[in-house]
Amino acid sequence: MDPWHDLWANRELIWVLFTRDLKASFRGSLLGWVWLLLPPLSTTAIWIMLNRSHVVSFADPVVPYPLFVLTGTVIWTAFTRAALLPLQIFQASKPVFTKIKVSPAAFLAVGPLRSFFDGLIFLLLLIFLFPIFDHQPPLTVLLLPLAMIVAVALGTALAWALIPLAALYTDIQQAMPLLFSVFIYLAPVVYPLPESGWMRKIMMLNPLTSVIAAARDWSFKGGTIWWPELFAAFLLALLVCWLALFIMRLIMPHLVARMGM
Amino acid sequence: MNEILINVQGIGKKFCRNLKKSLWYGLCDSTKSLFGRSVDACSDILRKDEFWAIEDVSFKVRRGECLGLVGKNGAGKTTILKMLSGLILPDHGKIEMFGRVGGLIALGAGFNPLLTGRENVYVNGAILGLPRREINARMDEIVAFADIGSFMDAPVQSYSSGMSVRLGFAIAVVLVKPDILLLDEVLAVGDMGFMIKCLNAVRELANKCAVVFVSHNMQFVSSFCSEVLVLNKGKVHLHALSVAEGVDAYLRLFPIPAEASGSGGAEITKVSIHYDGESGTTDIAQGINAALDFHLLISGETMDTILNVYIMDQAQTPIICYPDVPHPLRRNANGSRAAMLRLPLGSLDLNAGHYSFVIGVAERNSNLCLKREQGLAPFQILAEVMQWGCIVRESSAEILAN
Numbered sequence: 001m002d003p004w005h006d007l008w009a010n011r012e013l014i015w016v017l018f019t020r021d022l023k024a025s026f027r028g029s030l031l032g033w034v035w036l037l038l039p040p041l042s043t044t045a046i047w048i049m050l051n052r053s054h055v056v057s058f059a060d061p062v063v064p065y066p067l068f069v070l071t072g073t074v075i076w077t078a079f080t081r082a083a084l085l086p087l088q089i090f091q092a093s094k095p096v097f098t099k100i101k102v103s104p105a106a107f108l109a110v111g112p113l114r115s116f117f118d119g120l121i122f123l124l125l126l127i128f129l130f131p132i133f134d135h136q137p138p139l140t141v142l143l144l145p146l147a148m149i150v151a152v153a154l155g156t157a158l159a160w161a162l163i164p165l166a167a168l169y170t171d172i173q174q175a176m177p178l179l180f181s182v183f184i185y186l187a188p189v190v191y192p193l194p195e196s197g198w199m200r201k202i203m204m205l206n207p208l209t210s211v212i213a214a215a216r217d218w219s220f221k222g223g224t225i226w227w228p229e230l231f232a233a234f235l236l237a238l239l240v241c242w243l244a245l246f247i248m249r250l251i252m253p254h255l256v257a258r259m260g261m
Numbered sequence: 262m263n264e265i266l267i268n269v270q271g272i273g274k275k276f277c278r279n280l281k282k283s284l285w286y287g288l289c290d291s292t293k294s295l296f297g298r299s300v301d302a303c304s305d306i307l308r309k310d311e312f313w314a315i316e317d318v319s320f321k322v323r324r325g326e327c328l329g330l331v332g333k334n335g336a337g338k339t340t341i342l343k344m345l346s347g348l349i350l351p352d353h354g355k356i357e358m359f360g361r362v363g364g365l366i367a368l369g370a371g372f373n374p375l376l377t378g379r380e381n382v383y384v385n386g387a388i389l390g391l392p393r394r395e396i397n398a399r400m401d402e403i404v405a406f407a408d409i410g411s412f413m414d415a416p417v418q419s420y421s422s423g424m425s426v427r428l429g430f431a432i433a434v435v436l437v438k439p440d441i442l443l444l445d446e447v448l449a450v451g452d453m454g455f456m457i458k459c460l461n462a463v464r465e466l467a468n469k470c471a472v473v474f475v476s477h478n479m480q481f482v483s484s485f486c487s488e489v490l491v492l493n494k495g496k497v498h499l500h501a502l503s504v505a506e507g508v509d510a511y512l513r514l515f516p517i518p519a520e521a522s523g524s525g526g527a528e529i530t531k532v533s534i535h536y537d538g539e540s541g542t543t544d545i546a547q548g549i550n551a552a553l554d555f556h557l558l559i560s561g562e563t564m565d566t567i568l569n570v571y572i573m574d575q576a577q578t579p580i581i582c583y584p585d586v587p588h589p590l591r592r593n594a595n596g597s598r599a600a601m602l603r604l605p606l607g608s609l610d611l612n613a614g615h616y617s618f619v620i621g622v623a624e625r626n627s628n629l630c631l632k633r634e635q636g637l638a639p640f641q642i643l644a645e646v647m648q649w650g651c652i653v654r655e656s657s658a659e660i661l662a663n
Contacts, residue, residue: 012387012392012393013387013388013390016383016384016387016393017371017384017387020371020373020376020380020384021373023373023375023376023380024373024375024376027375027376027416028375093371095367095370096367096370096371096388097348098343098348099348099366099367099370100346100348100364100366100367100370100388100389101346101347101348101362102388102390164291165288168284168287168288169284247295250291250294250295251290251291251294251295253347253348253349253350254287254290254291254294254350255287255291256343256348256349257274257276257287257290257349257350258283258284258286258287
């Protein structure tokens with residue numbers, strides 16, 4: 001069966017699992033939604049401080065630096081969430097996988113849903129922050145969810161491709177946060193894309209670069225020149241996701257056999 | 262003859278004792294099956310640290326039949342169930358399943374402790390593959406079956422372990438309508454009242470399905486199953502078409518250890534069961550009268566001794582006690598006293614199963630144990646069915662009034 005069809009057939013299960021995790025995460029916490037906003041806000045605060053103290057220099061007459069960092073972080077956070085969540089979900093669902101014949105794809109699909117949902121909340125916060133920093137965003141700001149979708153798709157593709165390995169070895173889950181702490185500097189999250197040089201070349205290879213650049217264009221300029229890259233990144237992500245699910249279904253019995261009773 | 266729903270032919274499954282190697286083999290197998298190379302091709306060769314967890318097991322189950330899978334811990338029962346449910350693939354042989362497979366295996370899978378019981382019904386139901394409207398339609402039935410009152414709307418983490426099992430069982434038994442039913446040791450859940458409810462529900466379900474039933478409880482096995490497959494170390498020890506024979510073979514897997522203790526002032530030898538003019542009988546039909554022969558020798562000065570004889574079941578629980586058996590002895594030339602004794606046991610109307618004797622000799626005044634021997638003259642009560650109860654007695658009722 002086609003992996004997309006598998007997901008569609010399991011849409012009800014995906015929804016139930018998504019709402020289960022959402023409800024549970026808010027019921028078990030005192031601050032609830034605040035936890036969604038704190039990590040991106042803290043990252044932003046650090047970079048604002050670094051900029052104020054001239055440790056890093058950034059001067060753009062049009063865009064206030066906090067907003068510049070926030071637009072980058074909103075995309076980056078969605079990407080990393082999407083890349084980490086499926087691994088956590090898979091780990092947490094092992095007891096189900098080893099006992100009941102279910103579609104693992106349905107469980108994994110909760111990852112992108114949840115990261116998109118969290119991302120949207122962060123986007124809403126961003127919209128409220130624009131006027132605080134005296135910025136009147138163009139109408140294209142409404143396209144930001146589109147950038148969010150591509151970022152989530154890229155993160156999901158990365159996670160799903162790694163699941164078979166992560167199902168057997170815990171190394172993947174341990175390595176991911178470490179990789180991201182380095183990887184963040186290979187994307188224009190906290191500083192702009194350099195005009196030239198080797199760093200620009202490396203960043204251009206990163207599919208996330210186009211997503212962040214487009215998000216900034218939509219927030220500050222209006223139109224964007226990044227459509228082709230954005231489109232290519234999205235197609236690439238979809239292709240990888242499809243392949244990953246296809247592989248998953250083939251090898252799932254082998255994974256279950258090694259995951260224990 | 263009903264149609265065959267489960268057809269298992271010569272299946273085998275390898276497992277690996279070493280974790281690191283096991284994971285590595287998993288990776289290799291995955292890669293192989295990705296590139297279309299049949300894993301079967303080289304799968305009969307054991308790699309380092311591997312062993313056959315299941316070897317050459319075959320059986321068929323038709324609709325309306327129930328196959329009992331019994332064996333010691335680690336005999337491979339659960340592994341077979343996992344292969345039947347398609348969770349893992351056999352490395353050898355082939356499995357054919359016809360119809361919808363359902364199981365009462367992982368009760369309450371996917372329960373989130375922070376959600377209420379009612380919310381978790383939807384989660385668990387969805388994981389079992391049921392659409393929401395079907396769960397809605399049967400919600401009342403589930404609530405009634407679980408019978409946990411207002412806890413239904415409390416978070417599951419506030420449940421006692423019995424309550425969450427009740428809810429899990431209620432969901433599965435109400436919602437799952439399979440052709441092939443897999444049962445793994447789930448009947449002994451909850452308190453006695455709930456257990457009876459479960460048994461009835463499963464019995465009703467089982468009548469329409471082909472059932473594979475894993476249990477260590479021989480009462481369950483003999484009341485549910487139509488045939489028994491006894492597994493030992495992953496291999497078929499016996500495939501019995503008569504349940505009594507299967508149960509017997511299972512019980513024989515656990516020999517009763519003979520053990521002696523005490524100060525040594527007494528010797529008990531030549532212990533055997535006497536029945537119908539013959540000594541040394543080990544197979545006894547339910548309800549017959551037999552006697553126990555044994556030779557008792559008391560070597561010390563002790564004049565006043567107390568002799569107790571017990572019949573123990575397989576689990577070494579005393580079932581019948583013959584307290585303070587009078588034991589006249591003759592004095593030997595060397596001062597010790599001895600005799601060959603015959604103790605009438607009365608009617609052995611014990612439940613089918615394996616039993617043995619314990620004989621103890623002690624000084625009456627000090628209660629000092631001279632000798633206690635267990636696992637003596639092991640015997641077996643033969644009967645068609647294993648009943649519920651230690652004693653099985655034939656009887657009839659008479660009319661007192663209309």
